[in-house]
Amino acid sequence: MDIDVTLTPFSSTDVTLLNRWLVAPHVARWYPDPEDHVGWSVNPPPGGERALITVGDRHVGYIRWQTVSREVLDSVGLHEIPAGSVDVDILIGDSDFVGRGIGPKALLLLLSQLRQRGDVPLVGLTTNIQNLSAQRAYSKAGFYTLREYSPPGYGRCYLMIRVLEENA
Ligand SMILES: CC(C)(COP(=O)(O)OP(=O)(O)OC[C@H]1O[C@@H](n2cnc3c(N)ncnc32)[C@H](O)[C@@H]1OP(=O)(O)O)[C@@H](O)C(=O)NCCC(=O)NCCS
Numbered sequence: 001m002d003i004d005v006t007l008t009p010f011s012s013t014d015v016t017l018l019n020r021w022l023v024a025p026h027v028a029r030w031y032p033d034p035e036d037h038v039g040w041s042v043n044p045p046p047g048g049e050r051a052l053i054t055v056g057d058r059h060v061g062y063i064r065w066q067t068v069s070r071e072v073l074d075s076v077g078l079h080e081i082p083a084g085s086v087d088v089d090i091l092i093g094d095s096d097f098v099g100r101g102i103g104p105k106a107l108l109l110l111l112s113q114l115r116q117r118g119d120v121p122l123v124g125l126t127t128n129i130q131n132l133s134a135q136r137a138y139s140k141a142g143f144y145t146l147r148e149y150s151p152p153g154y155g156r157c158y159l160m161i162r163v164l165e166e167n168a
Contacts, residue, residue, distance in 0.1 A: 005105040007051040007063065007113070012042055014052060018062055021093020030131055031091065032153070040064065053092065053106045061092040063106055065114075065123075076151050078124075078159065085122040086114055099133070107141035115164050124161045126151060135160065 010018075018041055021027055022034035031037060041050055041064065053061035070083040090106060092098045107125075114120045125143060127134040135145070135158065143160040150156055 003100060003102060003105065004056055005102050005109065006054045007106060007109050008054045008059070010041060010050045010052050010062070014059070015042060017052075017059060017093070021062060021091060024093055024095060026095050026098060027091050027093055030128060030134070037064075037089075051110075053090075053102060055097060055102060058094075060094040060097040060102060061090065061106065063088065063090045063110060065089075065110060067120075077149055081124065081159075081161075082121045084119060085124060086120050088123060088125050090125070101140070103134075103137040104140035107138065107143075111141065111162065111164065120164050122161055122163050124159055126154070126157045126159055128154065129156045129158055 015038060019034070019038055022031055022037055028034070040048065044050060044064070045066070047067035048064065050062065050064035052059045053063055065086050065088045068083070068085055068087050073079070073081050073083065073085070088107070088110065090103055092103055111123060114123060125138050127138065129148065138160045141162070143162045145158045146161045148156060148158055
């Protein structure tokens, strides 16, 4: 049966849930700075947005995205990525819901939302080179590995991107 995945608004009362997800072993391995993520979720910077990933009426994960400036891209060596691109982070926090295709569906929902904005050239995700589950999930949502890079504090990572074609 097709799983009913939606992106639903995140409110400050959801911070407890996010905290719990960030310390779950399958997530904590890839999210070394949970406090940063919690702080960001409470008060996103300009150009930053977030949502809960919801299956039916159950919240199972978190997705956040951020429009990135030329200055920020250059500071991490991503000179070829156009300014105004959107960087995404995602997690399925409830381990019962991992490996069921929910991450790729959530990404496709976000892509269609961003496409409607009309001003996003490209969407990117950064994943540790050892995070094979993430790489497989992102491929299912149409992302491909552009190259390897090492953002400060995250070790060797792949940058996976998807160009946002109109009318796709
Ligand atoms: C990465 C993540 C968002 C992918 O979402 P998802 O809904 O699990 O994605 P999928 O169901 O498409 O599964 C992707 C791959 O995970 C692997 N997988 C399947 N079941 C799994 C499980 N129980 N535990 C771990 N990985 C599993 C499989 O390799 C699967 O690929 P396949 O279907 O081609 O075999 C999610 O697994 C997650 O949040 N993981 C922990 C946090 C994380 O790694 N975030 C990303 C940081 S860059």
